[in-house]
Amino acid sequence: MSWHALLTIALVSCAAMLAAQANVAGPVIVVETSKGTFAFETYPREAPKTVAHVVALVRRGFYDGQRVHRAVPGFLVQWGDPRSRDAGRDGEWGRGPDASSGKPIGAAEISKKHLNVAGAVGMAHPGSPAAADSQLYVTLAKRADLDGYYTVIGRVISGADVPATIERGDVITRMYVRE
DSSP states (O other), rough: HHHHHHHHHHHHHHHHHHHHHHHHOOEEEEEEEEEEEEEEEEEETTTTTHHHHHHHHHTTTTTEEEEEEEEEEEEEEEOOOGGOGGGTTTTTTTTTTTTTTOOOOOOOOOOOOOOOOEEEEEEEEEEEEOOOOOOOESSSSSOGGGTTTEEEEEEEETTTTGGGGOTTEEEEEEEEOOO
């Protein structure tokens, strides 16, 4: 075989590997709730630190047993405050420095590629995208007013009807990374 043929084979192989890597999906996170189950794919290429942070929280069971602290019909559902496990503290849910894991991501990974369309999964924050930590939201409709202000880390890929049925106080029974 000539060096030209070997070089061609090597280039084709390399191009095929790069194409395969570009199509590799990020981790899929399954959310079991008292109203049903939905799953979302993640975007680690656009938000690597944020996706890694959320996946680590999911794997350690951080979200298990929490309640949804914000549910606005036609807008979004939101959870991620560990205090929401205590129904007696419902006036505090979602507010203040204790409404998180205590370890902000420290990066604003906002992308123009993934916007706040219906079913987008994003990171709520207390005023600065880099201060986002554990609070996740799912949009129930297109929300262009959120674009450029919040990191979108994924989109719902199954059970898309479930988030719209969720109300404040409904339980996130369990979240896990689908292997």
